[in-house]
Amino acid sequence: MIGEERSFESFFHYFDASTGPFLNLSDLSGDDAERELERLRREGRTFAAGRPADYMDVRRSLEAKAREQFVRKGGRPVRRAPHYMTWGPCDWLASWYPEGKSLSVPVSSFSAVSVSFTYGDLFPAMRVRDGKPYRGQVFTLDEMRRLIGEYGFPQRWNPDGAHGPERYIEVQVWDDGPLAAWRIGG
Secondary structure, eight states, X not given: OHHHHHHTTEEEEEEETTTOSOOOGGGSOHHHHHHHHHXXXXXXXXXXXXXXXXXXXXXXXXXXXXXXXXXXXXXXXXXXXXXXXXXXXXXXXXXXXXXXXXXXXXXXXXXXXXXXXXXXXXXXXXXOOSOOTTTTOOXXXXXXXXXXXXXXXXXXXXXTSTTOSOOSEEEEEOOSGGGTTTSTTO
């Protein structure tokens, strides 16, 4: 149990071993992102292969909304779009890739003004309308700690998604600095 508790002292990033961590579709131009998604769809090997045709438009819109909300709450994003991690492990995400891997970075490596959070993945967290108090918004580090105190980690109470779309706490990382040691060429 102590090892499990320690795992929640880190943010986790999931990726395919063949490509490496922190490659981000949102860092690509619109045309390049669409070409990459089309390649993934043709190969059909990853979770991303099933993304709908409007995926990048929706993603960019949600990222802009998250960034705007985070700035209003005192966040100081450096990046236009975030890198994505989870607070604590979520082994299900490794299954999204043919050779799923993860890395963990201690929470203490991040400045509170460079990370925002959604209770669940950004897409359902911002789009599902079911009356849950954590929908439609991003949270600061302190706010997320309070939510965890009230609701717990979704990885624990909903690992298979049977109780709703929230299966992990998503971390939006708005600064490349803490990730430099793991980035390709970084």
